[in-house]
Structure formats: C-alpha cells, structure tokens
Amino acid sequence: MRTLVALAALVLALSGCTSSPTKPVSDTPSPSASTTPTETTPPPDPGPTPKVGECHLLSFGQAVNVVGRTEPVKCKRKHTAETYFVGRLKLATKAGHVRRVDSQAAQKQARTTCAARLPKHLGRTPRELRLTLARSVYFTPPPQRAEAGADWFRCDVVVVAGPRRLLTLPRATKGFGAAPAVAMCATAAPGTTAFKRVGCAAKHAWRAVSTVDLPGKRLPSKGAVADLMDGPCGDAARESAADPLDFTWSQESPTQEQWDAGQRYGICWVPA
Template identity: 45%
Template sequence: MRSVLAALALALALSACTGEDPGGDEAPGGPSASSSETAPTAKRPRAPRQGACYRLRLDDALSPTTTRKPVPCRRRHTAQTFHVGRLDLKQRGRTRRVDAPAVQRQPARRCPARLPGFLSGSRDQLRLSMLTAVWFTPTLPDAEAGARWFRCDVVVLGRGGALVPLRIGLRGALADPDLRERFAMCATAAPGTKGFRRVPCGQRHSWRAVQTVDLPGRRYPPAPQMTARMDAPCTAAAQEYADDPLDYTWAEERPTRSQWRAGQHYGTCWVPQN
C-alpha cells in the first residue's frame, strides 16, 4: 500500500513539473518553447539522516519501506536511525530491483552487525536485551528516481511485540547501567508456559534472561543435544544469580527451527525473579 501511494504522489509531482502552462498566460504571438528545452526531471529523494527519531508502529517496523517523517528525539518516538548505508544494486553483472532478495539481504546482514557499536555494548548484552534492529529500503518509485540508501533503526520491543515509546536517544544505551537494566530481557512467566511473554525488565515481570549459550553446527540440533550443551552454563548462571548458590532454579529456552533458520544459533537461560 505504501508503494502504491508513493507511486501516485511521484506521478502527481512529475505531472506538475512538465513545463506546460494550462492557464494560457503567454501573451498572443509570444515566444514558444525552444526545441532544445527539456522538462525538469525529478530530484533524487533525500537519504534518511543518522540519529533521526521516528514514531513507528509495529506494522511499520515489519515493513520493508516506510514514509513516516522524523520527529524530535526529545518527543515521544519508538525508533532511532543508527546507520544509513548504500545499497549495491549490481549483482553478478545485472542491475537488480531494490526489492530483490539479493538486495534486501544487504541491510539484513549489515544493520544487526552495526547495532552493538551504536549501543556501546557487547553481543551478549544485546542478546539479553529487548533492543533490536529493523531496517528499511526506498520505495520502488524512489529507487527509480535514484535512491540507493538503506536505513537501520533500533527499537525496543515491549509486551505483545508492541514498540516501547521513548523520549531519549539510544546511542550508548547498553553502556548506561540504568538503561541497560530498563531494556534488559525479562518475561511474565517461565519459558514454555502459557503466560510466557517477553517484556523489558522495566515492565512488570517474574523471570529474567541471564545467559545465552551458543549452539554449534549448521543443522538444527536435536533437543537433547541442545539441553546437554546448555546445562552447565545455565546452572552456573543460576547459581551466580541466586541468593543461595545451593538453592536455585533455572529454565532453558531453545531456539525454534524457524529461529534457527533466521540465524539464532543460541539458547537462553532464564531464572525466576521476585
């Protein structure tokens, strides 16, 4: 729908710039347009600005394109642009469309890789937070007009997947103990139970993610193999977190097959929190 509306807006803009004079204001017998003159061409759309903030909804964040306008970061917003890169449309000697899978994979690789640096945190700190990257590319009409950018935004996921509203910028958030705690990954119930919902630790919760465990191999591992791999690290993390290292509880969360295919090759250790 956004692409259709953008195409309509671009078509209207171009029709207004053809140089024709529908009002007939030229005096009779006046000079006519020279054959050497050409109609103005559309300007290349501006690239997004790094550091800009936006008021996005969840459906916006899941879309490959967005036409939302930036808002001041001191006002209510849900996303901040942490990187603007350039798309390479030339693939194996061919010029691809901006919506081609090979082109869309470029921001899908680069945006998550750049997020820890923007947040001033480690990979594990990011995994144990509700901060995540989303990305956008130009609409097809904007790409045809010369746009070659891609935009990486950071958002905070809240209850039910809703985006958490903010009034601050997120640069360096994981280096700030208060913000790191506020946006850490917690849950409303134990993993695998009906009431399990991930939430930022700044919201009401009863469980907390305390450790991630890398799972080796390219193929999706059997459940017993993942459990055996996670047992020792999860036990150690639970003992460290507990008031009494002899009295502790923990639960594992293994990646699903779809998560594994999407690149999540690690499990998460959870502990109850009063």
C-alpha cells in the first residue's frame, strides 16, 4: 500500500515594521512606512484526469504493480492496455472523515468496479471471461496528486500473452473478448513442468473449455477438488470431442494464492 503524507500547510510571508531613533522635527516630510507584498503559494496541481478510450503501453510489471497514472499513447500505435472506465473514489465517510486513496475501502471500490465492468466491455459473460486471458487492472492517483484533490480511479483491460508478457491490443477492445488471441490455451497439460498459459492464437497443445465452482470459504483439499471437478470436466470434454466415446481431459485446481485473490473455481482442459 502506498503511504500518503498529509497536505503541508501553506506558509505566508509576513512583513513587519521596525522603529527608528527619534529625529529632530523638520519641514521635510518623512517617508511613509511600506510593507512587503504578501507572497502566495499556488495551490497544488491534481493533474489531469484519465479518459475512457485512452491507450497505454504498459509492461507486465506496471500492470501488476499499480502505481499512479501512466501517460497515454495514440491507439494507432503499439499499446498493451486500454482504459474502458473512469470513476471517482468514495473518499468521504459517514462519520465525516476522508479516506486515503490507498485505504482498503478505496482500493476495493476500484478493484471490484473494474472487474464487474470488464465482461460487458469485452462482450462476454463473467463465466465466459474465466476462459480468457483478459484481465482488468486499476490505477488510482499517486500520493502527491491525491493530496492535491485527485480522486479518480481508472480501469484498463490487458491480455496476458505469456509468462510476464502482455498482448499488443487492437486499436479498440470493445467486444474483443471472443478473439482467439484472448482465449485461454496452454503449451502442455496442467500440472506438468511444460505447462504455460498462452492465447489460443499462439502455438498450443491444450485449451480451457469449462470451469467448476468450488464451495466454501477455504480451499478444499486436492482430493475434494478432484471429486467435485471430475464429472463436470468429463461432460465438457465429451461435448468438445469429435468422438463422444473417445476423449480425455485434465483439471486444474486453483492455488492457495489464486483462491485468496478470489478465484473460487477450477478449470477443465482438453487436448487442442
């Protein structure tokens, strides 16, 4: 979490008068006292607000480590992210306090709003989006901009093209969710050392065909997950096979890290 420093108080330069020794009275008028004009400090600059439709050339690291506002690039040039929603953070509390932009409540608002709006932007249902490599990432103002009054959050869509690599996106991503480059495939069967997720437009050996919801607040044991997924994955594999009597499949359970991040489902895979 980023730590925001409190807004420093503005200091005004004040001028004072000094007394001078008594002088004999003369006919020459004495100069009148003058004061130095007060110096004012310009208000802090909150910076520009992001706009829907802006494109960005993000690295994988920038996408997963959300830090401030990145500069947009022209969408006709190479880019890896597009802004599909811009909102305002609810920083005022019912008790009359003001939240920091890096507070848990503010970050949760940005994260959940961006995730909820991504399926409609890409033209897929939330369940269909599970079988893609498209992800929503969000950005909030950097500390110095937040101190100046910036309260926006920005939702970007990115597509993971491979290990620590983002896909170069088309000029516009609205309705892009059904493209082969977005669909989730793999270089080998899940659980093997050669397993790597790639877009289905790249060379691949397996593809994701279905997901199975997993109940409970804690990640079930591997055996329990296998039992829950066996039937649904078998059915999905049968429907995808050219011969309903000759088919195979593999199933992938979420890791503890994925479970903690909100992935409460397993993925069914079939040979491509």
